Amino acid sequence: MADVALHAGVSLGTVSNVLNNPSAVKPAKRERVLASIRELGFVRNQQARSLASGRADTIGFVVVDLANSFFVDIARGAEEYTAQHGYKILLANSDVDSARQSTYLELFEEFRVAGMMLAPLDGPLESVEVVRGRGTPVVQVNWPGSDGETCGVEVDEVHGGRLAAEHLIARGARRLLFAGGPFDLHAVAQRLEGARAAVRAHAGVELEVVETTRITVAAGDQLGEQLGGRAATQRPDGLIAASDALATGAIQRLRSHGVRVPEDMLVIGYDNNHLTADSIVPISTISQPGREMGQRAAALLLEEIAGDPEHVHRSVLLRPALIQRQSTAVPEP
Structure with a gap:
């Protein structure tokens, strides 16, 4: 700041005002100081300023x-x-x-x-x-x-898991599968808890649980390969994926096996990842605020x-x- 003041021919206080209280400096003088700042390449030290001001x-x-x-x-x-x-x-x-x-x-x-x-x-x-x-x-x-x-x-992840399961049940799914993991992730475990609560409240609905290594697109691809390789009567008619990325990977791989979403299998994800609205099959999801x-x-x-x-x-x-x-x-x- 002292270099700027010397270069612009003003006091150190004027330079400080230009940086922190510019309205207190007349326009012509303010522009002269700003020109010196640009020419010298001055950048103020924010850490030093914080220490000096105490804030x-x-x-x-x-x-x-x-x-x-x-x-x-x-x-x-x-x-x-x-x-x-x-x-x-x-x-x-x-x-x-x-x-x-x-x-x-x-x-x-x-x-x-x-x-x-x-x-x-x-x-x-x-x-x-x-x-x-x-x-x-x-x-x-x-x-x-x-x-x-x-x-x-x-x-409230438990509520979110319950919302996802109840949505699929309301649309006729009776053989649900919850996929996500690892289950020591508290969010995944709570979403599963909510899905189980919804299934317990509806007679005749089953829930299969598959633990994945992660909740990524790659893990979803592996899940889709596993489900797509099953006989049609052994596949779930509703998939609750613990993340949208997992749902995306699963849908892509299921399609390669000729499994149609939603006609053959309903799929819901979680998180409302922005990309899911524009995927090959736009994915229903539980949106977190x-x-x-x-x-x-x-x-x-x-x-x-x-x-x-x-x-x-x-x-x-x-x-x-x-x-x-x-x-x-x-x-x-």
């Missing part, structure tokens, strides 16, 4: 899988909310890697962000406890808060950052919704 205006957000548009929706919701309150988001993708998740949490802490949001992997969150123990607020998204110590925003989740998580975090005396650590539970598309487009019996 950071950035929030770190670590997302488990940006390939899934559900997490993109969460990030957009968080960004919308924080921008309205004068904060910027630094976004990182752990890519389903616990080591990378911990590395990004440490990196954001080093950057002295005001707080963090985390859409985590399943499993222990010791790294979150460490970060919070050193004074940085952390809110979890797509994961509950922990025992009054942290805030979290999640979706990603944008609202991001907004609610950001609101909880900013409450904590502000030191709101009425802030209470809590978990917010939101409900998913059914979106019907061609993969289940048959009349109700």
Whole structure:
């Protein structure tokens, strides 16, 4: 800043005003300072500015899988909310890697962000406890808060699994198959729990369960190969896939075996991944309110950052919704 002031022939305070309070500087002088900034290639040091002011205006957000548009929706919701309150988001993708998740949490802490949001992997969150123990607020998204110590925003996955099963049952399916995995993923396990509850409530409906190694398109392809190789009488007439990616892979492989969706098999996915509406067979899905989740998580975090005396650590539970598309487009019996 001193170099800019010398180059523009103004005081250091004028340069500061141009950067932080431009309306306080006359237009001609402001343009002279901006011209010097451009010519010198000056970029202010945000970390130093935060240390000097005692207030950071950035929030770190670590997302488990940006390939899934559900997490993109969460990030957009968080960004919308924080921008309205004068904060910027630094976004990182752990890519389903616990080591990378911990590395990004440490990196954001080093950057002295005001707080963090985390859409985590399943499993222990010791790294979150460490970060919070050193004074940085952390809110979890797509994961509950922990025992009054942290805030979290999640979706009622049991309700979502039940919605999916009831939708297929209402359209005449009686031999259901739930596919997803591994089952130690809490979201998959809860979706299965909801599907089982729906089946128990309807006499004459059966539920087969297949655990997959992942909930990706490749795993769906393997599932479709397995089901397509069965005799028609041994195949389910309704498939509940624990993710849209799994449903997409299954449908593609089933078609290669001559199995028609929805005529021979109804298929429903989960997440409302943006690509599923434009797939070969647009896929019915259980839509999670990603944008609202991001907004609610950001609101909880900013409450904590502000030191709101009425802030209470809590978990917010939101409900998913059914979106019907061609993969289940048959009349109700």
